[in-house]
Amino acid sequence: MLNYFSRKLSLLFFITFGVTVFVFSLNYMFPTDVLSSMSGLTNISEQDYLAISEKYHLNQSVFIQYFAFIGRILEGDWGVSFITGTSIYEQVFRVLPATIELAIYALFYSFIIAIPLGVLASSETYPWLDKSILALSIIGFSMPIFWLALLLILVFSIGLGWFPTSGRLSLIYNIPSSSGFLLWDILRSNVDYKAEAFVDALRHLALPSFVLAAYPTTVLIRTTRQSMKDVMNTNYVKAAKAKGLSTSQLLRRHGLRNGLLPVIQMLGMHFGTVITLAMVTEVIFAWPGVGSWLVDAIHQRDYPAIQGGLLVISGMVFIATILFDLLYMIFDPIARIRGHGKI
């Protein structure tokens, strides 16, 4: 057990090192002045230049610069934006909760839709059900996410008028922001239009989270179906069946427990993809998250902002991967001894 954690920790350390080195080296790769890319200041005057390069250790070796960079990251001094001139650190962590909220709801939806469908599809009693679920999942898998979003907007927003097309909340509601997670904030606030605001937030959330959920759902359906098929064909399940367990007992005691292990692994592996898809979804639905913020930064060549966004997104992906890995370890007794430092 201890061995396992030490391996994971060393891996985490290595990954953090790799990512920070990469983000740091971006300073040199961007087609702009190294100093302005680090600090976020443009039009630095001659006399300021020396003083600022002193602060960023530009006249010293690259290693010193790197450690200074790490130090600044830990302090929360991530430079300022080229465009707005405000602190990147504050900007990023203001928009981050919106993305996390979207991604978590989408994953949650896909989890509760995909697992039952996958289990149903794995059953050999209804081949037609299997075929139709599989066809549905391959169609969903092949749908470019932005096109799916446009189709849904056309049908549900323009045609039926059920859901709004953009944003997180109508402008008529004013919710004081404390945690950044909108639903939570609404529940905690003490405004008198609480219920209406909550419903409005849910209606804004419906389309984006559905669009985002499409990809993980299809992947999960396929994984669940395959792994349930494999598990139901193993000797131990057949032996348990011969012992006289009913189908529901079989599923509960042996099937799901073993069949969902690869699903957890798959979720961990695809979390990164979900985050990038969330970025695209945010652009379409004008969702004020870190994705649309980063895309704006790329459009405006706001290099310090690109670095900040990258750091946060990759950090989020790594943390999620390791969390899913831990979850996997809790459920699989064999992984506990194996415990390779593998992601």
Add this chain to the structure above:
Amino acid sequence: MVKFRFFSSPNNSSPLRQLWRLFQRNHFALVASWVFIFMILMAILGPLLAPYSPYMQQADMLLVPPSWDVNGYIQSPFGTDALGRDILSRILAGISYSFGLAIVAVALALSLGLLIGTLAGFSKGIRASFLNHILDIALTMPSLLIAIVIVAILGPGIANSFWAVVLAMLPQFIHHIRTEVADLLDKDFVIAYRLDGANNWQVFRFALVPNMIENIVIFSTMAISAAVLDIVVLGFIGIGAQSPEPELGTMIADSLGVFYLSPWTVMLPGITLFLCILSTNIVGDGLRHALKERRLQ
């Protein structure tokens, strides 16, 4: 029931041919493979077949509906967009941009990945474990994110997004081939072959390649659909191909303003795109299924 099939001699045809025979049984996949081949042909021949230049603007033909509509003209079968450009010509050019480039990108990533992955699979000790860690980092980063970062460094443009997609897919190819090579090298028949005196090249050529080829074909097919998606998404969010280029994602993004007024400007490129990706995925799936069946026999 035929108990004896006199002509059922044991078949010794090559694995790929057996795979193809099993693949043909799945009719869906067969139809999808025709669509796939059709799309490849369009990607090559499309610019020659297109009736107009994809950039040509006709000021008197703005937002003409497709020819099956009452108000459509037969001159432009799929209608025109907000600048009076013929959508059919743009879609034909778009297939070679989005789909053709994706295939080229996969081919390039595959050959680079084959080279590096095989070398990595043969290496041992500290070099291998160092490479593993680097790959682990690259693999946790989703390919689209890597592509976005690379575009951010290189700047927008179709050429840059092509390189971004190649570089973003490379780690997956390297990882896939490396694990496959490392697994195969541990197998007893490879060790026996080595003991017979085969050198590294012979081991690679006669022991590894025949055993890897099917998996590589399947993996590359799946990679094509991912590459198409990456290219069009980059185009759609405006950091891939730039505006006048007839790239399918960019085309859709361009027409967003007139989407409600004339939906065909978005729908037709979207359907083309969907068909490309769907056929690729079904072919990949069918191949994977056929492989599983062949292993069962």
Add this chain to the structure above:
Amino acid sequence: MRLLDIRNLNIELVTNDSRIKAVESANFSMKMAEVSGLIGESGSGKSLVAKALVGMLNNRWQVTADRLHFMGQDLNRMSDVKRRKVISDNISMIYQEPRSCLDPTTNIFSQLEESLPDYEFSGWFGVRKELRVKKCIRLLHKVGIKEHQKVFNSYPHMLSEGICQKIMIAMAIAKEPKLLIADEPTTALESSTSLQVIKLLRSLNQLKDMGVIFITHDLFSITSWADSINVMYCGQLIESGLTKNIINSPKHPYTKALFDSEPDFNSQDVNNKQKLYALKGTIPTLQHLPIGCRLGPRCPNAQKACVKMPEQQKVKGQYFRCHYPLTQNWKKA
């Protein structure tokens, strides 16, 4: 009353373009509390018969029988649910690879506990739980595992094959079945452990009046204690009868070959560098089975009639399927 009576059992493998008869018209019967050996080379369909009995085969296999009686009940006439109930209450099976038959993510206690019958323990929840734990401990002790607490908390991958097999036996006897099917229970084990397992099965048979079908390819692990022996070749049950009859006067050429191929090192007839006896040829694959008697191409006595499936004959309580049975009592001669 017979414990088990099967007539004309066929097990077919249905694939996309073919049906393969893996087991062809097998007749099999046994008395209460009898030990019956099922012998055959690997791939001869012994395990299939056992798995078909407990219903472990998946949809690709099709099982049909003219008569399927278990303790006087006609299993063929029951609904699926009821048949499954009768079988799971009365028949248990232990398997070739014990570890693969244990769920890797569940600890041993819960797996053992779920094979206890539900009806047996009444009372309040807490009391019932305690009774069940006690029963599980007793079961483990009975199969010769002393450290019950340690084993209860373990997962299958932490235990040796031998222990896993003993746990399987404990699970199999938890319901006190009338029939225990042991499908090559000793192949994965070392010889000392396998002896323990056989001793255990033997004592269970004698103390609990439990019928045992012992499936093996190893003749001498069975001849000493089985009451009757059934020999299978390529999915055909070719000979069955009392053990001493089968040993002393086999009627089917394959049975004789089977006994001949095990040299008897105790007697003096094995000379130095003497060629050991073996039947010529190899077992045909399932896709290329010969018609008629499946031993045909390899049989030393085969003649033209052998391309027809021989009817079952009975001589002095010994059943066999052969057109040209061996007649002389060769062991005594």
